Amino acid sequence: MSGKNLSRRLLALIWVSFLLFYPFTDLSADDTPWQNLETKHTIIDYQSLKDLKTFNKKVVYYSARQSLKSLFSPSGSNSLTDRLKKKVDALYERVQEILDMRERMNKVIINISHDEKQLNATFYKLFKKKCSVRAYYIYEYNTIYINADDLNEGILAHEMAHAIIDHYFAVRPPEATAEILARYVDKHLLD
Ligand SMILES: [Zn+2]
16 A cells, blocks of 8 residues: 555545544534624623624614603614613613612623523533522622523623622622512613
């Protein structure tokens, strides 16, 4: 057998094993870099514009302060990111208003997963246990974790409430108390 043939066979072998084993590698490991969009009250972390668009579509909230003029403004200031920033801040301020907790605090991070699988994987990485919720807030990272696939303004407002409640008092209130308050917020969002 010539050396040329041998290296060809070797190459074929490598190729076949690549084809065989590639499907078993962890395709869920997502190395896409994170980008962020900073608003007055939050920092939105996302991996793709598609996720950001889905997030914008699922969170439906119009504040009374957003006039018709600003909604239909033909100017360039009406881009997706501008509209999204206004909406997220308006929602945050509505949550502060319902809770009557208007203290200035560090910007809360909103981490957007594209699907349930990614949300659950992040949860598992943090807690080494299975995730059983649709969204969560972690005080230690001041971060809200949500899934763009399964989201609405109530879910986001609820997690924002957790962030605000946990930072408002000198001592964090008991979990059950915080949960009652956060549920009150998502129920009265549109009152
Ligand atoms: Zn809750």
